């Protein structure tokens with residue numbers, strides 16, 4: 001079959017968030033490729049997909065950088081022929097006080113000569129719902145969910161209309177639940193009224209997947225949609241209704257054989273549980289000691305000796321919050337993170353040289369560091385392993401790798417084993 005231009009062009013503000021979005025699109029039947037930054041010219045021709053997700057690292061970048069990166073991504077996606085665009089941010093609306101959600105959304109609207117976009121981070125499957133413009137994480141308001149203590153993007157106001165307005169020049173409004181409950185026509189009517197009143201961005205309520213599907217349907221003709229991965233659930237059906245999807249199994253990936261490794265640099269609660277489960281099973285594991293790294297000891301060499309020994313090993317820096325605080329107090333937050341990320345990246349690159357072909361990685365920043373160390377340019381997205389986490393396969397130069405990128409708080413307790421078994425399965 002001849003290669004057709006992609007339909008949906010997505011810009012994600014971090015790596016694991018991009019994978020989460022891509023997973024939703026694949027589940028909706030869109031063949032999806034995630035690129036690591038804006039792809040180099042040579043790669044574009046080989047990307048055959050219904051949706052392309054460009055993974056940026058712009059969530060906490062200075063506003064001007066985030067806007068410039070996002071506009072560059074938009075121009076590239078436009079050049080590929082995409083007809084609709086999606087700006088993906090976190091389901092907990094993670095943003096610095098100055099931005100970047102408002103400024104990037106406004107810059108994309110301006111570049112598309114478009115005057116309106118919805119903003120909906122809801123992802124009920126992961127416990128994130130929006131009601132009367134207020135974001136809940138499980139049963140708690142955003143500002144009482146733990147997100148108020150996030151080291152980089154503390155979220156201290158659950159009223160997203162107010163949060164987005166504080167970051168935006170444009171007028172921000174609300175598409176509240178009663179309009180969403182009336183279906184796509186009700187939402188479109190509300191959007192028309194908001195536009196007539198000069199509103200350019202509107203937080204949309206959604207407390208169920210059905211609400212997200214309604215919003216997706218209402219946005220069938222919108223040039224720009226913004227939100228978490230959840231709201232993308234409603235988009236593939238629009239392309240299917242128009243007969244634009246080719247119907248083959250979007251999640252099909254060839255199986256990749258070869259040694260595997262699990263690398264964990266996430267210190268989130270879910271990852272701590274997953275590491276504990278692996279250790280309890282008595283499987284090989286090597287703990288990265290950040291203080292030993294800071295002393296210049298050959299931690300990487302010792303980790304490689306274990307990870308390349310045969311049986312699949314876990315290499316982890318994951319620790320309890322108290323231990324992380326102790327290390328950060330000694331080394332500083334940034335230096336501790338950099339030392340660990342650099343070590344895990346180097347371990348990944350050296351293991352690949354020794355034949356490792358399957359990588360399971362835990363942590364958003366950690367995934368960024370590992371993908372960059374492996375110099376991967378793009379990933380084709382396969383089947384979901386757990387909500388928000390699909391199997392992927394590297395595209396581009398060098399031997400293909402099977403890669404799983406897990407956001408810190410995603411995945412069941414036995415996730416590492418589950419991911420490895422998934423990669424073992426035929427057509428993972």
Ligand SMILES: Nc1ncnc2c1ncn2[C@@H]1O[C@H](COP(=O)(O)OP(=O)(O)O)[C@@H](O)[C@H]1O
Pocket residue numbers: 265266267268271290317318319323324325327328336337338340341362363364365366367406407408409
């Ligand atoms: N034991 C530790 N001490 C200090 N920092 C740590 C430790 N373990 C992990 N980190 C750092 O914490 C950060 C975790 O971020 P990330 O990889 O994005 O995970 P998550 O997705 O859970 O937020 C990384 O920069 C990592 O290097």
Ligand SMILES: O=C(O)[C@@H](O)C(=O)COP(=O)(O)O
Pocket residue numbers: 014016017018020021089090091092228229363364365406407408409
């Ligand atoms: O929307 C979400 O929750 C995720 O896709 C996401 O962006 C998570 O970010 P990290 O926790 O930094 O991986």
